[in-house]
Amino acid sequence: MELKDLQNVTRNFINDRDWRKFQTAKDLAEDTSVEAGELLELFLWKNGKEFDSLLKEDPALLKKVKNETSDVLFGCLAIADHLNFDLEEAFISKMEQLNKRYKIDEVKGKSVKIDEKEWLSNNVDEN
Numbered sequence: 208m209e210l211k212d213l214q215n216v217t218r219n220f221i222n223d224r225d226w227r228k229f230q231t232a233k234d235l236a237e238d239t240s241v242e243a244g245e246l247l248e249l250f251l252w253k254n255g256k257e258f259d260s261l262l263k264e265d266p267a268l269l270k271k272v273k274n275e276t277s278d279v280l281f282g283c284l285a286i287a288d289h290l291n292f293d294l295e296e297a298f299i300s301k302m303e304q305l306n307k308r309y310k311i312d313e314v315k316g317k318s319v320k321i322d323e324k325e326w327l328s329n330n331v332d333e334n
């Protein structure tokens with residue numbers, strides 16, 4: 208199944224329940240953020256490396272992470288559907304931009320954060 212198929216599954220889920228009338232892009236962005244918060248909550252106050260190990264040993268816990276991650280993806284797909292854009296195309300475009308911003312020879316093996324706004328202001332053609 209490709210991403211556009213998942214977008215169709217999302218569209219059908221919303222349409223079958225007649226929920227579109229309750230949704231704006233703002234609502235869907237808020238929902239996506241809330242779901243990302245639910246994902247993050249699973250990790251709250253845990254030691255990251257210990258929790259990674261625990262996730263490999265605890266299928267029920269991993270299932271919770273899978274569910275919340277899927278909720279986030281649902282939100283992203285719903286936003287794309289609502290605004291009528293191809294999320295796969297948008298993602299590929301974003302990855303191309305990230306490849307330029309985080310050049311392998313400059314960042315490999317380094318923990319770095321390159322500010323997007325600053326980078327875009329210096330690379331106007333990428334907007």
Ligand SMILES: [Mg+2]
Nearest residue numbers: 242245275278
């Ligand atoms: Mg959730």
